[in-house]
Amino acid sequence: MKTNDVILQTMTNVVLFIVLIFSIFIFFNGHHEPGGGFIGGLMTSSALVLLLLSYDLETVKKVLPIDFKIVTAIGLLVAVGTGMGSFLFDAPFLSQTYDYFTFPVLGELELATALLFDIGVYLVVIGITLTIIQTIGEDK
DSSP, rough: OOOOHHHHHHHHHHHHHHHHHHHHHHHTTTTSSSSOOHHHHHHHHHHHHHHHHHHHHHHHHHHHOOOHHHHHHHHHHHHHHHHHHHHTTTTTOOOEEEEEEEEEETTTEEEEEEHHHHHHHHHHHHHHHHHHHHHHHOOO
């Protein structure tokens, strides 16, 4: 039986948004400064674990009907595919390249292939940590 944690649930609704936005910032900032896919994925996972702590597992599964093992597999495919993509250009494994592109609202931005690898790492970290947490949470 779950107790009524109104204060925890209300604060979770506020803090969850802040942590998710900051994790996205850390994810995109990781190419030039500390951060990236691993830390961004851990922060996103911690936000979702906070959601699991404040609500019960069944409620969160209704809101987020995601199989995190599939998220892990997709992340691995993206990360390995990024590394294998360098073979198409006769470059060493996990070689990266970048270029500058101009976007209508954002202006000139640098886009690197390392960002694709970080997306794979981000998904793997989220998938593995939440699979572990949910597996532990289901045991009684």
